[in-house]
Amino acid sequence: GENVEQHPSTLSVxxxxxxxxxxxxxxxxxxxxxxxxxxxxxxxxxxxxxRSNVGEKKDQRIAVTLNKTAKHFSLHITETxxxxxxxxxxxxxGGTSYGKLTFxxxxxxxxxx
Amino acid sequence: xxxxxxxPSNKVTEKGKYVELRCDPISGHTALYWYRQSLGQGPxxxxxxxxxxxxxxxxxxxxxxxxxxxxxxVSTLKIQRTERGDSAVYLCASSLRGASDTQYxxxxxxxxxx
Numbered sequence: 001g002e003n004v005e006q007h008p009s010t011l012s013v014x015x016x017x018x019x020x021x022x023x024x025x026x027x028x029x030x031x032x033x034x035x036x037x038x039x040x041x042x043x044x045x046x047x048x049x050x051r052s053n054v055g056e057k058k059d060q061r062i063a064v065t066l067n068k069t070a071k072h073f074s075l076h077i078t079e080t081x082x083x084x085x086x087x088x089x090x091x092x093x094g095g096t097s098y099g100k101l102t103f104x105x106x107x108x109x110x111x112x113x
Numbered sequence: 114x115x116x117x118x119x120x121p122s123n124k125v126t127e128k129g130k131y132v133e134l135r136c137d138p139i140s141g142h143t144a145l146y147w148y149r150q151s152l153g154q155g156p157x158x159x160x161x162x163x164x165x166x167x168x169x170x171x172x173x174x175x176x177x178x179x180x181x182x183x184x185x186x187v188s189t190l191k192i193q194r195t196e197r198g199d200s201a202v203y204l205c206a207s208s209l210r211g212a213s214d215t216q217y218x219x220x221x222x223x224x225x226x227x
Contacts, residue, residue, distance in 0.1 A: 006155075034215065043117070043204055043218035044156065089155050099146065099169050101216065103155030 002027045002094045006104025014112050019080050021107045023090035024072040030092045033073045034101070035064060038087045047088075048075070080111045115139065117219030119205050125225045126195055134190040134222045138207030144168075145188050146206040146216055147180055156204055156218075162188060163211055195226045 003026040013019050025033075031052035036044035050057045050064045050073065057064050063076040077084055087108050091101040118137040126132050138145050144163050148156035158172040162182045170180075177195075182188040192199055202221040208214035 004155075036218075041220075043206075043220045046215055046217065049215065091155075099144065099161040099163075099211075100158045100172070101146075101148075101156075102158070106153070106155050 002030060002092050002100075002102040004090060004092050004102050004104045006090050006107060008107060009105060010108045010110070012110045012112065013080050015080060015082060017080055019075075019077045019084070019109055019111075021075045021088055021090070021109075022072060023074070023092075023104050024070075025092040025102075026071065027092070027094060028068075028071065030094070032093055033064070033066060034091050035075050036089045036091065036103075038089065038106075044089060077109075080109075082111050082113050085109055085111045117205055117207055117217055119203075119219040119222050121222060122220065123223045123225075125227065127227050128195060128197060130195050130226075132192050132195060132224065134192075134203050134224070136188045136190070136205030136207075136219060138186065138188070138205070139209075139217060142207035142209050142217075143185070144208040144211045144214070145182055146208075147188070147190050148172075148204040148206065148218075150202045150204055150221070152201075159190070192224075195224075197226050200224055200226045 006023045034049035037047045038044045066073040087106045090104040094100045120135045146161045147159040150156045160170040165185045177193045179191045204221045206216040206218045
């Protein structure tokens with residue numbers, strides 16, 4: 001099955017700085033990579049995703065990059081704000097089936113004002 | 114529009130009891146997923162429905178866990194003879210057409226087995 005490793009486990013930045021979270025996956029057939037943000041007491045919320053036919057995708061302050069050769073993908077948040085503080089999870093499907101997502105261990109991001 | 118809803122939001126039960134957790138997916142979504150999230154961990158896949166049938170139940174930990182979706186909409190996760198190790202947040206997600214679409218999560222049910 002798919003194995004997803006996520007780093008770092010905690011990340012502390014000052015408001016306005018950039019934050020980068022990295023994930024690696026094991027199944028070379030995986031072709032869809034979502035990122036979720038989870039706030040305390042809430043379910044995960046999709047913030048951005050990327051499919052394997054592109055290497056980068058941006059949405060305002062958030063971007064995701066994908067390196068299929070190295071089997072890793074990264075989340076980049078620029079101009080961080082205190083409301084970006086949350087737990088972030090990467091995920092990957094088993095092979096080409098998106099039904100079974102395997103999640104990383106999560107990164108606790110803290111943005112200090 | 115309304116998102117995925119789950120009831121109850123919290124459930125406390127005693128070891129050995131039976132519990133049912135309910136999920137109402139986004140209207141019109143054909144695929145429904147159950148995950149389990151332990152403290153400090155990422156969600157762990159349990160089962161995935163396409164319509165009324167279970168397309169992948171490989172994540173169910175043992176035969177005490179069972180899920181149904183009889184009319185292709187609402188789903189119920191059933192846990193028999195609960196154990197303390199079953200304590201976790203149970204998350205439900207749905208997607209529009211199937212496994213190739215984005216999964217939208219509900220707020221979860223926090224299950225505590227005493």
